[in-house]
Amino acid sequence: MPPTPLDQFRAAVLADPPAQAHLAEPQDPAIFEARALAWAAARGLSLAAADLIEGGRPDPVGMHRFLPAPVTRHDWPCRDWLPISFPAAPEPAVQWFNFAGISPNTPFFEDAVREAAGRPFNRLFRTATPLASFLGRTDLRAPSGFIFHMSRCGSTLVSQMLGAAPGHVSISEAPPLDAMIQHRFPDPEMHADALRGLVHAYGRGAEHLFVKLDSWHTRALPLLRRAFPETPWIFLYRDPVEVLVSQLRLRGVQTVPGVVPLEWFGLTAEDAHLPERAFIARILERTCGAVTEHGTDKGLLINYAQLPEALFDQILPHFGIVPDAAARDSMAMVAGRHSKAPAARFQADGEAKQREADAELRAIAAQYLAPVFNALEARRTAA
Template structure:
């Protein structure tokens, strides 16, 4: 009896998952028609008849990742092989689940984790094979010896954190995960789920970090660049990773505010992170005051924790030299002298637009700061900035 199209597809997908060499071959194909031809040929070689038209139907484009909003079923309890990374936490009929995307050997090369997700989702293999696993099974799926971050990057936004992440990512063998959405989801869940035992919440944080760093090669460095609002989760992260060092990047607040009012980051928009994470009461606050208040509350957990040995303050003015001379030693990551040209090349590019040359704009930002921005900075941010500078310089 000839298997139905659905059964044949499932048979071949199972074969791909069981054969790393076959998965790697398919994962390296970018063009859809080439992919369809190889799938049909490889299936036939295994005694599976696949109609190319049926294969093509499974590859309907989803460039925006809209599939993650559908209540699709779980595909299995165990996480997929090492070529796959979590793309997002989604709702499934049985609870939160992880959607995975194919990374292969290409690495996390974009300025942000989301850039790599878009690249991975565009590959035919990510549309042909869908992995969706229960979030609750992740801790037991990750080996006890899973990757632990060497460093965590906290930041006040618009102060060089992307540059630092790109410089670290330029080091051969280093794994830098920049603002990964799945880690954000887990941190917010762990912070809010106070009814759950702390051990379970910490295990979930550790497991998500481990699977995001599963391409880490020992000794080369594994760093997570966090979102700016994750300073609120610093106590949880310190419990989850007691041996991991962290840095906090900040900048003259007038320059940060001027940058935000050139183009607002979504976290500074009313009704979002400010309320849900920091509990800001918006009533009576101007846009400038709301943004400055948010930045003030972002600083507060850092100021509470900076006296310990794990943290280090880095002012934007110290970059890029601080990466080699302060940040790498603090994270315990050795710098091979041969890698210095790669660091220098990363500093020459605009961190958020890698194909353009970096051009400093500090003076322009200070000139364009409005009177309302200056007043908000004076009210909310001058004092925290002075405290950060005193702690950093020992003054």
């Protein structure tokens, strides 16, 4: 079939990075349509408003990004594009959005993805790149640091502080990274190779890239160290009672049986029938236990109680970062805000969580989590 006017328009735009930036910025479908029609007309392309209708359809939660990508290319798009998903079917591929001025340094990367999903440009130009294009690359830079964590222990604060300095990109719990980590590859080296490509795609143009992983990715420490043997990393943890209280207030997905496969944690189907509190504690124990099991080469242990001062005293030196005064001020400003709701002031909640814990919860913390917490504390203080 001959190319349609929309096909011709897409091909012309994808060959012109400045045009992508110009067209990807508008959130209003009417503004996007006006820009697209004017740009096409100036180049003799017979584009009509009807050709752009898909870009303006209501889609408040961005469901279009879960459909097959309208564009496939075997090379990478320019660096304004970032990976937003890694679907395994029908063939493994990385999908991209153009972020056009949208900062990826949000409390969670998914926040930035949702904003980008609302842009009409991304409705029409979401691009898929086959997995093969992420293998065997020789132009890759490793990130400046990885952030592993127990969950609910200050990792979002650390990620936000690191991302506050000019030239820093801090990617927090990116869904494509989780999907690729959990994907079954034919061999470990191919898995590591793919991860190197994906992580590099987030840091193109950045002076420093930091990657905050999902809490359950401690279970992938051997894989990530294979992929990035020289990258320093930290593991954040907190008083188990306080983390349990936080999880009971609002369950993390990893503490809901069946969301993250039980075998990922080395658990069995029988473990899913544990009482709620015990199951959460078991997941947290396996999360922390992976750090003590696999060792802390290139790693630094940080107790939540050491934050935010530890960012300047320990984490930045560990990551090899020497910030200037302006960068330090930018990071320090973040420390006074709530990491997951930056418009709100931070308020310490450790004492409130301790008061909220009943005797049963304390007994569960002692049974499941005290041994691994004490082991982490012993290693930290010894270091």
